[in-house]
Amino acid sequence: MITLADVAKESHVSTMTVSRVLHHPEQVSDEVRQAVQQAISKLGYKPSRVGQALSQQRQFAIQFLILEDIQQVDPYYAKLLLYIADYLREQGYTLEISHDLTDHSSQVDGTFVSGARQQDLPLLTKSSDPIVS
16 A cells, blocks of 8 residues: 555655645645655555544544334335445445434444434434434
């Protein structure tokens, strides 16, 4: 796996400079930015999702919480979930499917809720993560 340090070595700059090129390109000269971009292309560098999650304090995971009776849902549901999963994957996220409102074992950046009932609202409003229902 190609690391930030590999890109820095190839482009003859520090890892901090490579990071600046990736996250704050306006802080580096055009010459340095081009050298780093060439090294990234040559080496095939891809940012680590784990490293990004740690530095940004994010999980890159979205939960789809199904609160309705699964026996009663339309077969279209599976297509909807596949569409959402594909879209999220393109954006660098994973989709986590759950059916238990009280299960908070996973860390997610937000939640889609389907089938919320009036009695679910107190627990849903306690979440500090964004929720779409």
